Amino acid sequence: MKKSTGEWIFTIINYTLITAGALLAIYPFVYVLVASLSSGDAVTAGEVWLIPKGFQLGAYEEVFQLDSIWVSYGNALFYTVFGTMFSLVITICGAYTLSKKRLVGRRFFNYMVLFTMWFNPGMVPHYLNFKSLGLYNQRLAVIVAFAVLAFYVILMRTYFESIPDSLEEAASIDGASDLYILFKVYLPMAIPAIATISLYYAVIRWNGFLWSMILLRDSSKVPLQVWLKKLIVEMNMEAQDGVDMGQYNREVMIYATIVIAVLPMLALYPFIQRFFIKGIMVGAIKG
Amino acid sequence: MKVTEYSKQTTKSTIAVDRKRSLWSQIKRDKYLYLLLLPMVAYYILFNYKPMYGLQIAFKEFNPALGITASSWIDPWYYYFQQFFGGPYFVRLLKNTLILNGYMLLFAFPLPIILALMLNEVKSQTYKKLAQTFVYVPHFISMVVVAGLVTNFLSPGSGIINLIIEKFGGEKVYFLIKPEYFRPIYVLMHIWKEVGFNSIIYIAALAAVDMELYEAARIDGAGRWKQLWHVTLPGILPTVIIMLILRIGHLLDIGYEAIILLYQPVTFATADVFSSYVYREAVLSPTPQYSLAAAVGLFNGVVALILVLISNTVSKKVTEISLW
Known part of the structure; x- marks a missing residue:
């Protein structure tokens, strides 16, 4: 098909804008990586844009020597793995039951989950509730806090509903119990959906910081994001004039820390992207 | 004519009885499903609905030592709202x-x-x-x-x-x-x-x-x-x-x-x-x-x-x- 001049101009502008947008989305990461490998002087002088200047790995060495980063890294892994497992068990078991249309009281339990999406009592009652349950400054608090999200319960329930009832009927005629049917018939079929919500939950866990910051007092228990918040934001606010942190420039150290912190997420990104988009489509179809 | 009316009646009443009996037997039949639902219900009550109950402190003079229920109501009930809006x-x-x-x-x-x-x-x-x-x-x-x-x-x-x-x-x-x-x-x-x-x-x-x-x-x-x-x-x-x-x-x-x-x-x-x-x-x-x-x-x-x-x-x- 022949394109008119106007269409050509449109196509060129469109491609240019999209390319600019894509580069803008990714450039901060490139800059952080490059700056973390450059000398502090070159970064401060504004000589670093795309290629490291005054190449060094010292900032990384210095960051690696901080015990606190490893402690918080380990904590973050712990909270992500066990927190996600906790979320998954409750979400999957509950969503399976809610997907059974024959269940007495199904509507009531569904509304019980849904209502939490539309009404939030706010921070104070939640905070006092955690305190009164003795969870303040406990690792368990981070595992259980906001662990079951209504949106993912619905997503999982919808998926279970899409599996034909005839499978359950056939299995129960053979004398299988509900538990057996869930674990041996439904779960293997629901693996794509389970992978999706696992990643949803894991990303939220890894990235979350607010309630970990509120609920944990001991620095030995805080996850990476809370530690990072202390390092990046607070130090920046206090030292606007550029006080040196150790041997290397403060910015360079912070950039190196950021690279270490986002590395797991970027490494998993190809998988995450695939499943996230699938999950959003499921949600979108449901409306 | 009579026969059909009669049969209609019996069907009606048996259904009613059936429903009564079956509601309980339905719950009993699905006992494992309820068991699977239990952790989620417990979670929602403990971490979502209990805080909603705790919202009453907006109308109380909350004392952490006494807890939510034992704290006394404030007079007037809109005291904190007045304090905030004003x-x-x-x-x-x-x-x-x-x-x-x-x-x-x-x-x-x-x-x-x-x-x-x-x-x-x-x-x-x-x-x-x-x-x-x-x-x-x-x-x-x-x-x-x-x-x-x-x-x-x-x-x-x-x-x-x-x-x-x-x-x-x-x-x-x-x-x-x-x-x-x-x-x-x-x-x-x-x-x-x-x-x-x-x-x-x-x-x-x-x-x-x-x-x-x-x-x-x-x-x-x-x-x-x-x-x-x-x-x-x-x-x-x-x-x-x-x-x-x-x-x-x-x-x-x-x-x-x-x-x-x-x-x-x-x-x-x-x-x-x-x-x-x-x-x-x-x-x-x-x-x-x-x-x-x-x-x-x-x-x-x-x-x-x-x-x-x-x-x-x-x-x-x-x-x-x-x-x-």
């Missing part, structure tokens, strides 16, 4: 929340739609996939890191933005301590982080537009612009309306993780919102004002609930799609 912060908090959300609606809401439309015009699938992969990345980066990037990039010492300003002969700007810059920074940060990810739903809607409609338009001699105007836009309009209504339903909610990370006392004038105020009064303060903060949270929650209910009703009327 206090010096209410107008500022309301104004900041509404302006920030207004900016988000004005600038952050249309951009994902425009991005989706632009991507839709890209004919090379490889290029489209690549661009999408890039623009989704920032969504997966934590708010702490993003806020860290913002503070570093804007730093007057050696932040990249100030370096660029200097290169062009400008003067360094102390972005984060100037109240007038807070809102643009907040909105731009959100656009950078979420524009790609928020476009996914529109890309899905665009993919669902019937190809035959384009074919028909082309046969009628419609150019690209006319196709966009008469086929593409009407095709995604329902999705846009739903997203818009949802957004309006959340007019009083704002992502305050970002605010807590970026604001400072000097920028409170434009940056402080209801939830960040609650956080300071209840969690950070050495003398926590639990009851007052709970009252603010209750006000926020009730208004949000009302807005969601209204927007859902409107959505039902306009698009025949509702959230429940």
